Amino acid sequence: MIDPTSPPAVAKEDIGLNTSEVLVDQPAGDPVMRLRNVAVAFAGRTAVRDVTFDVHAGEITALIGPSGSGKTTLLRALNRMQDTVRTASVTGSVQLGDLDVYAPSTDATLLRSRVGMVFQRPNPFPTMSIYENAVAGLRFNGVRKKALLDEAAESALVAAALWDSVRDRLKTHASTLSGGEQQRLCIARALAVEPEVLLMDEPTSALDPIATKRIEELVGELKHRVTIVIVTHNMQQAMRVSDRCAFLLMGEDKAGELIECGPTAKLFSEPTDSRTLDYVNGRFG
């Protein structure tokens, strides 16, 4: 397995510090995103409501729950992707560090350079080469220095476990890659911008089991570099990959709500809420 931390100028081991404490901007464990009473509605009809929990630095937080419980809707509110939907309205507060994500003075474009996203189906830009895809986010944000572009691209492709297989064909089109490789390219593309948080919307649901496994391993290694929030409808995946889980369920009014949030191990073995217990025991899905 390739070392995802990529060769630093000074090896952290030399300084005697644990990697997870250094690579994430904030000390590990501190909340990097805080959600308070977040609700999303489309044309007045609430899709998810009253969500309150913290996303901790250096951890993988999974949003789990049956389909329709609003997991993806909530995820997309975190990087203001719901802004693109005319009928959407987001209430409550989302804080990224000391930035109020939904404050009028906050620029959504700049926010998205700090909170990246990987989508369910791999969506590399088909007219661009592998290299161009990897640096696309950097270019969008105004980075022009070739040295920086190359360095960030290589680091990100290494972190996505793609560098070795593509390093000799960086100029070829992204469409020549397999599905799993394309998704890893998308992950690299998001990582190249060096976001603080990476949102992943069911990143493996469109992939075969082998590709899924590779990406799950990848995600596990990435948490030293970015805080991850991952939506998954696959309980086993949540168990394998995440440090913390937030369980959402659709209520009678067809709006999703947060039932419980806590460390994964505890949530799956001794959940507080009976509905969580039912879900993790597979009584509905």
Next chain:
Amino acid sequence: MATTLSFDASSDPILQRRREIQGVATASLKRRKVYSKIAVAVCWAFLGIAIIPLVAVVAYVVIKGLPAWNPDFFTHVTTPEGIAGGGVWNAIVGTAEIGIIATGVAVPLGLSCGLFLAESEGKVAGAVRFTADVMTGVPSITIGIFGYIAIVKNFGYSGLAGAFAIGIVMLPVIVRAGETAFRGVPPTLSEAALALGARKSVIARRVVVPAALPGVITGVLLAVARGLGETAPLLLTVFGNQYMQWNPTKPMNALTLVIFENSSQPYADLIQVAWGAALLLMVVVLVLSIGSRVTAAVLRREKR
């Protein structure tokens, strides 16, 4: 887990990169956003520019053409300059006759060809389809020349030669529109009929054509609109005629010919007639075009 760092975290390459990237992103944000706003505004402006000609042309034709519309205009034949009371009655008759004859020949031929294409695959069909596609865009004056060579050289100028040329202009449009309409019919319908033992020709007549009728009408209306608006083919085949001529085997007049001939004359009364004819022609063509869209929309709604 330690919470304070006595180590200078900024020496880590990833954190350094992050800071550099954020620095560039923040510094360039204003420029990027302003640039985006300007570019988007330019697109909106271009949309406005694109609408202006439509408004301008329609407005002028209406404003200048309407005064020409009086009872004489529709009932009298064309007169030379200076003679009052001229109209376009002969041109209306010519356009109508040529249009009817051209449509009457092009529609059956074109639809049969479209049906052939809809029901066949393979290279031959592909070549025919490509031919039709290319022919829709071929310069119409060359089709006028063809009409001259084929008919006028041997039989002289006539409305029939014009109908021949206009028919050729309309044909590829009808072929492609027909094919698309026929292909749009769900195959389950004809399969069911086939399973019941019906002959293909019967299936075509009673199942496919009726089901495709809205699409066919859409296409035919558009083809007719196009055919009626053509001038160049007629210039070389019909020649024009000052007087009333009901006989299509003789030279006739047509609305497009009147507009063309009168436009370049320095006489105000002739120009007036040209505007009036332009208005009439435009009304007919726009009604046909809009009618074809309405049919297409009805078709789409029914499909849902």
Next chain:
Amino acid sequence: MRRGRRFGLSNRAYWGLLVGMAAVFVALVVWYLVSIVVQARPAFSTLGFSWIFSKVWDPTHGRFGLLPFILGTFETTAIALVLAVPIGLGTAIALAHLVPDRLRPPLSTAVELLAAVPSVVYGLWGLIVLAPVFRSTVEPFLSSVLGWTGLFNGPSDGVGLLLAGVILFVMVLPTMVAISRDVLAVVPVEQVEGALALGATKWQVLRKVVVPGARTGILGGFTLAMGRALGETVAVALVIGNSPFIAHSVKAPAATLASLIVNNFGEATGTELAALFGAALVLLVIGISVNALARVLVKSTVRGGAASVAVA
């Protein structure tokens, strides 16, 4: 096996009829091509081949050359396309991605209805309405602003290459817009979202993802527009000033192959007539090549059926 009207033709007869009709269609096209080639042959046997590129058209002295008209054809088309590409693309982008959903159908229809206006009406409008404006305002203005390019010499007559190019621009705009809009609208939303999620501005998304994603179709629309402009006859004939000399200024009168034919065909005889057939052949070759290229780039079923065929 019962025949007769009641039960329709036998399957073989039915298919035979359809094939026959298709054959008639193809035969007509072949007859059309052959006729023009045959009629143009005398011009080439009398005048050789290079006359096409000769500069002088002077029938009274027996000198024939098509270069001024070939140039005129391409120059007017070039002017039309220089205007139609940015304005057409910008309009298409607006229609596909900027305009609110409710407004999209009426605005798109408005632009497409431009295609329904008969070309001779454009000629009339151009000559009576635009030409005076060009003569009094537009051309003097452009001469003062752009005169340094050397393209705007000479008097401002109103009629000429520029006016013809502008009229052609209006006529091909619907083609450019309609086809571009269609391909721009079907760029997958996942790619748009992918770009947005990286921190792209709206224009960055359009420029780097949407437009490149639609580029084949846009190129096809461009080629179709070019084909249409190259072949346009009466509108151009009315506003181009009909001068058989090579134009040395964008404002100068000129002529195109099509306008040459339409203006001289009625009275031409002998070698001049043969030369006109030759011009028709050249125009035919140009028109078919460009349209065939366009059709390779754009399958007209992109839009599905009649509407696409009429606009395209």
